[in-house]
Amino acid sequence: MKKRWISLLVENDIGVLAKISGLFSGKSYNLESLTVGTTEDPTISRMTIGLNSDDITFEQIKKQLNRMVEVIKVLDFTNMSTHMKEILFIKIKNCSKEDKTEIFQIAEVFRVSVTDYGIDSILLECVQTEPKNDALIRLLTSQFKQIEVVRGGSVAIESISMTDR
Secondary structure, three states: OEEEEEEEEEEOOOOHHHHHHHHHHHOOOOEEEEEEEEOOOOOEEEEEEEEEEOHHHHHHHHHHHHHOOOEEEEEEOOOOOEEEEEEEEEEEEOOOHHHHHHHHHHHHHHOOEEEEEOOOOEEEEEEEOHHHHHHHHHHHHHHOOEEEEEEEEEEEEEOOOOOOO
């Protein structure tokens, strides 16, 4: 099993997301990440899908997606150089003054924005790669007791240069 990434260009119509996600659930494939947004053309949406799969199953998935009328293009980003980011919000509750100082230092090191601030809570916003967001979550859950995490799926685009970002 290997982490795989697919980017789809699809028709921006009602029911397309449900049909594509239904393909995955109908075949018992688990989506680990799914992000959808309209492109520069309002009639087309881009879907970025992350999943764990073996080679044979992954090839079947790509073939099934290519057969769908609503799918315009299937791009396998698994072994491509890409720019990929995920948005993450972390709310840390019941903070002391010392906790807040530590959180601000962690935010600076991880290049995270403090988006909201209250008497005993702080809201952090992070747009990083999935592994960096994972590391931040691990650190904060080891240091603080009450944390709420909201993650958006990853978005990706093929690199212009040959290096990963």
